[in-house]
Amino acid sequence: MTPETFIAECRDCIASGGGPADIAALVRAALVSQRDDPAWQGRDEFLYRSAALLIVNVTLPPHGATPVHDHGMWAVVGVSSGCELDRFYVRGRDGGLDVVEDITVPAGTAIAMDADAIHAIFNPLPIEMRGIHVCGGDMVSAPRNMWHPQTGDMLPYDGKVFEEWCEALTRAARPAQAPAC
Numbered sequence: 001m002t003p004e005t006f007i008a009e010c011r012d013c014i015a016s017g018g019g020p021a022d023i024a025a026l027v028r029a030a031l032v033s034q035r036d037d038p039a040w041q042g043r044d045e046f047l048y049r050s051a052a053l054l055i056v057n058v059t060l061p062p063h064g065a066t067p068v069h070d071h072g073m074w075a076v077v078g079v080s081s082g083c084e085l086d087r088f089y090v091r092g093r094d095g096g097l098d099v100v101e102d103i104t105v106p107a108g109t110a111i112a113m114d115a116d117a118i119h120a121i122f123n124p125l126p127i128e129m130r131g132i133h134v135c136g137g138d139m140v141s142a143p144r145n146m147w148h149p150q151t152g153d154m155l156p157y158d159g160k161v162f163e164e165w166c167e168a169l170t171r172a173a174r175p176a177q178a179p180a181c
């Protein structure tokens with residue numbers, strides 16, 4: 001399946017009233033193609049972007065980590081190679097975050113999450129994770145939130161700051177390297 005075929009399937013699904021469970025089934029069916037089909041190589045991060053749908057060609061570096069964030073809309077996470085660990089949170093009574101669940105998404109599988117989901121992503125393996133993420137709207141421009149990795153404060157999502165936090169968290173998650181000799 002080419003990316004164009006997958007995009008067309010997702011657009012048709014949304015246009016006919018489909019939701020995250022339907023999109024998750026389409027993502028599961030496309031994962032082998034993303035892993036093996038040369039048509040998926042060298043593609044942009046955003047395969048498709050509209051007001052109703054965002055399709056992301058995702059890579060996460062070895063031991064890559066993100067801060068806690070929400071999406072403001074439903075989302076589907078599929079993994080075609082490597083592994084993604086999703087830690088889910090809810091807002092606690094004191095205004096902080098409580099961990100509710102860890103879900104491992106191994107290669108060849110996909111999960112759907114509700115619009116109110118709050119999570120952080122971690123790649124537990126020393127190899128790149130690759131996958132397909134789909135959101136039920138234009139998450140790039142949608143108002144949403146991120147949580148400061150040290151203070152836990154909730155802040156409006158800022159892509160530049162988020163990327164800086166990702167890099168710092170990923171550096172901290174990597175096993176210490178033996179000095180070259």
Ligand SMILES: [Fe+2]
Nearest residue numbers: 069070071119
């Ligand atoms: Fe996310």
